[in-house]
Amino acid sequence: MPLLVNVRSLQKQSERHAGEIPVADFAADFQDELVRFVEPLRYDLEVSVHGPELTALGRLETTLECDCGRCLKTFRQPLVVPDFAVVLPLEGEGAEEREGDFADLTPLLREDTFLALPTNPLCTPDCRGLVPKAPDRDLRPGKEITGGPAAGGSPWDQLNKLKL
Template sequence: MPLRIDRRQLEGKTMQVAGELAAEELATGFNDPLITFASPLAYDLELEEQPQGILMQGTLSITLSCVCGRCLKTFAHPIELPDFAALAEYEGEEAMIQEGDFADLTPYLREDIYLGLPTNPLCRPECRGLARKAKARDLRLEVPPSDGSSPWGALDQLKL
């Protein structure tokens, strides 16, 4: 459901709104092969009418499904914006979309989530990736042959 507000209900007071935006609504026009929206966008906001527009303040949260840029593993990446704030202006270039008394605040939520997306998703900050892992394996293969002190050597001795 888009976040649409009846401006007549907001006149001169604040209003609490909480709900979810469907993942498909966020994904429209979004094209990043490494990121998909794995949950709806949850919002919990206080709206306040101001002379220039509607001030939105509150929390946004969503869980992404990302592909690690280094090891290609898919992992869940939660995003939480506890201090989301935006001013939806009545007029001007950045003006909100209005239909009669209704204002559509969805684009503002979408924009801030887009800004919060990881630019280079990693499954964990220290992920060493595929290439390095392969290299580590090669190094292990080059370990010199056992001198009898390895666990295998000890097993051999037990058998005797």
């Protein structure tokens, strides 16, 4: 069930469109290592047409299932686009392809939803991750300097040490 709006009737008056788009219809080919869509995309939009442009304003929301980028725990979190706003040209270059009087807004909803996805989901903002196996190099700033070339063990380094 994509979100189709009737451009011809919108030219007479704006319409409110609220509903859901199943995951299969808006994110069937979405693949991400850490993020999955688990609920339909819910939309509540005010759609209007002014001259050659269609405008849709409103709110999008759904629920994501994420794997924490640090500890790999699986958790759910809401994804909300509170101020969804698009302007769609109906004529000329960049105009959406239409079948008859209908314009499909699903690709626009999809695009903004994907842009709002977390790039590095965390189960909690201060997740400390898995129990560390070894101290991170970055936590030992002195290591790079003191343990650098000398510890690397060029034979000449060893010889120089002996001479001194």
